Amino acid sequence: MQVQDLAIPENLRQQYSKSGIRDLYPPQTACVEKGLLDGKNLLVAIPTASGKTLIAEMAMHRTIAAGGKCLYIVPLKALASEKFEEFSGKGVRVGISTGDLDRQDENLGKNDIIVATSEKVDSLLRNAARWLQEITLLVVDEVHLIDSPDRGPTLEMVIAKMRYRNPAIQIIGLSATIGNPNMLAGWLDAEMVTSSWRPVDLRQGVFYNNRIRFGEGKARDIKQVSKNYDDLNLCLDTIAEGGQCLVFVSSRRNAEAFAKRAASAIKSEDPTLAECAEHLLSGTPTEMVKTLALCVAKGAAFHHAGLGRNERLVVEDAFRKGLIKCISSTPTLAAGLNLPARRVIIRDYLRFSAGEGMQPIPVSEYRQMAGRAGRPHLDPYGEAVLIAKDAEQVPELFACYIDAAAEDVTSRLAEPTALYTHVLSLVASGFATNRSELSAFMNRSYYVHEHRQGRLMHRAVDAALEFLISAEMILEIGEHLGATELGMLVSRMYIDPRSASMIVTTLRERDTYTDIGLLQLICATPDMPTLYAKNSDLPALSRMIEQKGCDLWLPFPQDEEEAENFYRAVKTAMLLSDWTDELAEEKICERYAVGPGDVYGMVENINWLLHATSRLARMVAPAFYPQIDDYEICMKNGIRRELLPLIRIRGIGRVRARRLFNNGITSPDEIIHHKKEDLVKILGAAITEQILSQLMPKRREKAKEAENGDNNGKSDQSTLLRFG
Structure with missing residues (x-):
């Protein structure tokens, strides 16, 4: 199907043409045929890199052209920023919201597309953001995360609330890994589009004894550079043929150790990488950052949640530009960030779980990692490689991961810890005013759809209600349920x-x-x-x-x-x-x-x-x-409390406030009365001018108020003299 034949706005069609997008991928064509541009609900379960974002974008622009408004839900703040950049500059207004969880953010409603995390959308619903009623298209990226013990209940409730508030809303769920798409599609009243097609061929195999074994008897020999490290040999083989590599490991320590080994073997001398390393060291030069800078200078890096935002951005940008040849990562990169590579090595498929020891990772997580293999328009193929420790493990890894179906997406909503907050939210936000309405709303959940009955759910809801009543957050008077002032505040503040x-x-x-x-x-x-x-x-x-x-x-x-x-x-x-x-x-x-x-x-x-x-x-x-x-x-x-008077001045942060305090300047009044040339020595000329221009009008205002007060006093005295 050709882009020029689609019922999408002309400006978007021209944008795609300029970008070289003239024909749709087969899964994208299937979505159009199933009613994507006609307002139909869709569950799209197709591999990573097969065009899910374009599917959402076409539907959103079609909706906006018809006078609608779109909400795009993502699981991570970093992914929200990526999508915001991707959707911007195409003739529509795009907003992003991932921050404060007790704000209505009414200005967001001026945008055509709003990108937000599920937690932020839940908070906006609790705080009664009016513009949410105007949403006509809801896109849920990584919809399989309904299965997540941490985030799943919130995502499930957000979808249920949005459908309840906006009955005519179109919903598009996007995922690469769903074992039971029919079940989820049934809950969403959605047409289902599934496919294994990818723009870049994905070869999945298991490495053992210097050879990658693929399916159907195919194999590939790998040159042994290191006698001790199979992961390094696989990485260097990819780099030698002009590709880049992602290596997924189980811990931060393992990620850093591999990056150091890879850096010693790659030994890049690219001056641009040296600049990247200097940029890293200009931030907070912890031992971890120093290690990262040394690795980056030689063409390797590690990536995990211990890195600051600046460090992660430097690594991601240098990898996208092809400067860094290899990243070793904990699963942070597999969760949706767009950093594909020619070869993905899943070295560690066991992970420590508290109380259970080392446990195999889920098939869906393997699929997320493997899906990073193969950069469209850059790689002739992608390879996802597991590493076996012995010959017996080779067929086991094929059976457990490569040939295995993804796990079913199941609801986590009946967990008591999840229900406390969501039951309070439903009552405080007016979705339910008595027990029967609460039960009726819960019957809309994926949990009840999945289990075909809600006895366990309703027992858990009753237990949550008892706790909330005893904690003075909900009142039950007769048949009526209502949130107390405390309950309203707790719900709006978005805390458990x-x-x-x-x-x-x-x-x-x-x-x-x-x-x-x-x-x-x-x-x-x-x-x-x-x-x-x-x-x-x-x-x-x-x-x-x-x-x-x-x-x-x-x-x-x-x-x-x-x-x-x-x-x-x-x-x-x-x-x-x-x-x-x-x-x-x-x-x-x-x-x-x-x-x-x-x-x-x-x-x-x-x-x-x-x-x-x-x-x-x-x-x-x-x-x-x-x-x-x-x-x-x-x-x-x-800061310590002693800096509070200074930190309230616009332009004064913790470093400048401490510098002023250590020079005997402890308040705004003392700044005003201090010699300007001394302030310049402490703060610099530009900041001094900015601070003084901010404080002087306030000083004059106070002086004027004081003067008026004195005059009023004199006037009162003269009156007393005349009439006393």
Whole structure:
């Protein structure tokens, strides 16, 4: 099917023509034939790189031309940014929202396409963003993540809520890995498009004894450069023929170790890579970043969640440009980021799971990784290669991964921990005003569709209701269900009701406030990811608990099984306390054996929870509110409380505020009264001008107010004299 024959806006047709897109891929043609451009619901389960984004884009532009508005849901913030860039500049207004979870973001409604994470959309629904009622097309990227224990229930509820609010909405679900597409398509009332077609041929095989064995007796010999490392031999073979390589491993340590080996073998001397390495070192030069810079300079890199945003962008950009030849990664790259390579090596197919030890990765995860193999228009083929440890493992890996069907997508909504927050949300947002309406809404869920009955679901809903009533978040009067003021706030703030209950109960019990006690409390809630507490950490943690015992808010647990969670919360609180104590980022990374990305992630999480806690405190413990509110600013900026007056000045960050304070300037008034030439020495000429131009009008305004106050006083006195 040719693009010129499609019922899409002319400007989009011209854009595609300029980009060389004249004919649709077979799966794209199938989508058009199944009603993509006619408003039909579609579930599209086709391989990675076979054109899913183009399918969504054609439908969105068709919808916009008809006066509609589109919402594109993604699982990751990084993927949201990528899609935002991809959709922009094509004649429609594109917006992105991944941030604050308690805002309506009404300005987003001015856009034709809004890209957002499922959590953000759920928050927008809870906060009653009016423009959501105008959405006529909902695109759900990676729709199979309904199966995710963490994110699945939220995604499922977002889809159900959007369909309930906008009954005529068109839904397009996109995925590469669904074992039971008929079931999911049935829930969505969708036409189903499945295909194994790819624009670049994908060869899947198992490597053993210097040979890749593919299906149907085909094989390929690999030159042995290293006697000890099969993964390195596979990587160097790809590079030798002009390709790039992705190597998926099970841990950060393994990713870094492989990148160092690969860098030593590649030994690139490209000056552009040397510039990339210098750019990396210009940020936070932790040991991890120094190691990454050394690898990048020689043509290799590692990629995992411990890297900061800047480091990840440098690596991804250099790989896309073909400068970096090999990336070793934990599964962060497999989750949708567009970084294909000629050969993908799945070295580690066992992963540690708490309480279960090393477990095989799911087939769907293998498919996501394998789908990265083969760059359209750049590679003649793609190869996905598993590595066997012995001859017996070769047929096992074929059976378990290459020839295996993807797992079924199943609902996780009946999990009690998921239902607390979603039941509260349904009541607080007006989707359900009594138990029968709550049951009726739950009957719309994928869970009930999948299981054909909802007895287990409804028992779990009843248990969640009992908790929410006891926690004073929901009131049941007769047959009516309603959210209390506390329940409304918890729902809008987008925190787990269990977290809110812990925070509220503790705040009500406390007589005195401490920063470390507050941090310990928040780090003990279900919403806060915490650092792993190793045995080697326990002596230092025990000393800290002994020294600050009276400042901590939560006592050591009586139950030994809870001790690990207690230590984890305290360790995480210590890291965050170091952050607000202005300890250098590289020192924090070294002290806690984490990366810049970990520090950023923890600060981001605690900022959101501190904000929620300050709002809760204003309601239930107003005496603590000013201190918590100020500490939220300290955490956002990584400063001690003494810098609060300075940090509130626009253009003054943690470094400049500390520089001013150390020079004896502790407030805006002291800046105004200080010699300008001294300020220039501290801040530089441009920043000094900016700060003074900001503060001087405020000073004049205050002086004028004071003068008016004096005059009014004199006037009052003369009146008294006349009539006294």
